[in-house]
Amino acid sequence: MSPRVTFAVAARVLAQLRHDHRTLALLLVVPSAVLGLLRWMYDSRPDVFDQLGPALLALIPFIVMFLVTSVTTLRERSSGTLERLLAMPMGRLDLLLGYGLAFGLMAALQSGIAVALCAGPLGLDVRGPVWVLVVVAVADAVLGTAFGLFVSAFARTEFQAVQFMPLVVVPQILLCGLFLSRDALPGPLSVLSDALPLSYAVDAMTLVASRTGDVAGVDGQVWRDLGVVAAVTVLLLALGAVTLRRRTP
Amino acid sequence: MSNAVRVDRLRVTRGGTTAVDDVSFTARTGEVTGLLGPSGSGKSSLLRAVVGVQVVAGGIVEVLGRPAGSRELRHRIGYVTQAPSVYDDLTVTENVRFFARVLGLGPQAVDEVVGAVDLGRHRDSRVARLSGGERSRVSLAVALLGTPDLLVLDEPTVGLDPVLRLDLWALFHRLAREGAAVVVSSHVMDEAQRCDRLLLMRSGRLVADDSPEGLLARTGTADVESAFLALVRGQEAR
Numbered sequence: 001m002s003p004r005v006t007f008a009v010a011a012r013v014l015a016q017l018r019h020d021h022r023t024l025a026l027l028l029v030v031p032s033a034v035l036g037l038l039r040w041m042y043d044s045r046p047d048v049f050d051q052l053g054p055a056l057l058a059l060i061p062f063i064v065m066f067l068v069t070s071v072t073t074l075r076e077r078s079s080g081t082l083e084r085l086l087a088m089p090m091g092r093l094d095l096l097l098g099y100g101l102a103f104g105l106m107a108a109l110q111s112g113i114a115v116a117l118c119a120g121p122l123g124l125d126v127r128g129p130v131w132v133l134v135v136v137a138v139a140d141a142v143l144g145t146a147f148g149l150f151v152s153a154f155a156r157t158e159f160q161a162v163q164f165m166p167l168v169v170v171p172q173i174l175l176c177g178l179f180l181s182r183d184a185l186p187g188p189l190s191v192l193s194d195a196l197p198l199s200y201a202v203d204a205m206t207l208v209a210s211r212t213g214d215v216a217g218v219d220g221q222v223w224r225d226l227g228v229v230a231a232v233t234v235l236l237l238a239l240g241a242v243t244l245r246r247r248t249p
Numbered sequence: 250m251s252n253a254v255r256v257d258r259l260r261v262t263r264g265g266t267t268a269v270d271d272v273s274f275t276a277r278t279g280e281v282t283g284l285l286g287p288s289g290s291g292k293s294s295l296l297r298a299v300v301g302v303q304v305v306a307g308g309i310v311e312v313l314g315r316p317a318g319s320r321e322l323r324h325r326i327g328y329v330t331q332a333p334s335v336y337d338d339l340t341v342t343e344n345v346r347f348f349a350r351v352l353g354l355g356p357q358a359v360d361e362v363v364g365a366v367d368l369g370r371h372r373d374s375r376v377a378r379l380s381g382g383e384r385s386r387v388s389l390a391v392a393l394l395g396t397p398d399l400l401v402l403d404e405p406t407v408g409l410d411p412v413l414r415l416d417l418w419a420l421f422h423r424l425a426r427e428g429a430a431v432v433v434s435s436h437v438m439d440e441a442q443r444c445d446r447l448l449l450m451r452s453g454r455l456v457a458d459d460s461p462e463g464l465l466a467r468t469g470t471a472d473v474e475s476a477f478l479a480l481v482r483g484q485e486a487r
């Protein structure tokens with residue numbers, strides 16, 4: 001592993017994004033636009049927005065980063081640049097961490113904008129510290145990146161990569177507590193919900209928004225949830241590194 | 250001159266078919282070795298095995314005295330895959346600069362290789378806007394970074410205009426003279442005459458390993474295309 005190579009990868013991914021205005025818009029503008037739309041929908045019921053807002057603040061970075069990452073890394077595999085890089089002095093973790101770093105940075109920017117919008121003009125009721133919302137959002141985004149890196153190993157085309165959306169992402173959205181509170185789910189689904197990382201991401205976000213705690217105003221449960229999200233991210237990155245083979249058939 | 254590549258009884262199977270079947274040869278430092286054969290004959294599979302990115306079914310591949318794919322070799326091999334493996338959405342300079350950073354090289358190395366493939370005029374163009382030939386030269390520029398001891402070039406001259414093709418062959422010979430081993434594949438038989446050594450491949454097997462002159466003399470033919478035909482017919486008659 002070498003920091004020089006990791007930073008080179010991150011800088012390159014950011015340069016690619018800079019040239020790609022649509023993806024930049026998807027990353028930076030769309031999440032805020034969706035939240036604005038939601039606020040407008042519930043114009044007469046700000047209490048519903050207070051309830052849904054935090055969950056969406058957790059979901060949107062996860063979905064967007066999953067999509068952008070899986071398509072970008074798949075392109076790397078199919079264009080032959082991955083084969084070339086792995087023939088060079090490039091550690092497999094350097095590549096994954098480089099991607100994680102670049103998209104993590106984009107996620108920080110994205111979440112910063114979305115959280116500022118929600119806590120400011122949209123008037124979302126946030127009891128805990130606002131900066132923790134950004135921390136949780138970045139963790140969720142990096143989780144999405146890790147999922148994207150992992151599934152791209154099992155896809156041959158960009159279309160196939162997108163097909164993982166309904167398989168990997170949609171069940172997590174259904175069971176994360178957005179539609180029905182997680183303790184109200186039927187037994188087996190509740191167990192499944194406990195096994196899915198997005199549930200912890202949404203729990204953490206909702207907790208920060210709805211409660212203050214003793215340590216720096218943050219509820220202890222938030223850090224435990226974040227710990228789960230981080231652990232799953234590390235696991236997925238490790239699995240991703242295993243699926244990156246220097247020699248292929 | 251020393252052996253840069255030694256391949257002994259190599260076998261590669263891909264997707265259930267035998268792509269490389271019991272191939273042995275050596276490629277020497279200071280020479281341009283041409284790997285010629287029709288499309289599907291196993292050239293890319295063989296070159297991938299030399300670079301160390303191909304799972305092999307049997308045999309030995311040794312590069313610069315080490316097993317192919319060794320970590321120590323990753324700094325010393327320049328590899329051009331058959332499809333230009335560069336980033337379409339970046340400019341020429343951005344592409345080369347990225348790979349230079351991976352290799353730990355500075356901006357001077359970037360200017361050198363961009364100049365060597367004559368892309369100075371296009372240095373700030375996005376690769377997606379370049380022609381196919383220009384794009385493959387960007388890929389070649391990346392392979393030249395850090396003056397590698399072995400250059401493995403998979404069909405680098407396909408689709409280039411004849412003048413440019415001549416220029417590139419001159420470049421390959423210059424690199425060999427300066428101390429590299431150069432292995433170039435092509436499915437265009439005309440290009441064989443420009444190599445110091447020739448490997449002719451068909452259906453995964455080597456049908457000839459000779460100098461261009463030696464091959465023509467041995468088969469009594471006037472060009473490599475006819476020599477290839479003569480060799481294949483000779484084998485089938487046996």
Ligand SMILES: Nc1ncnc2c1ncn2[C@@H]1O[C@H](COP(=O)(O)OP(=O)(O)O)[C@@H](O)[C@H]1O
Pocket residue numbers: 249263264265266267268286287288289290291292293294295
């Ligand atoms: N990715 C792959 N999966 C399965 N079979 C492959 C793959 N790539 C090549 N082959 C097969 O291996 C054989 C040799 O192919 P290749 O090495 O690409 O030949 P060439 O480079 O001379 O055109 C062919 O029969 C081809 O169909």
Ligand SMILES: [Mg+2]
Pocket residue numbers: 289292293294331403
């Ligand atoms: Mg080929």
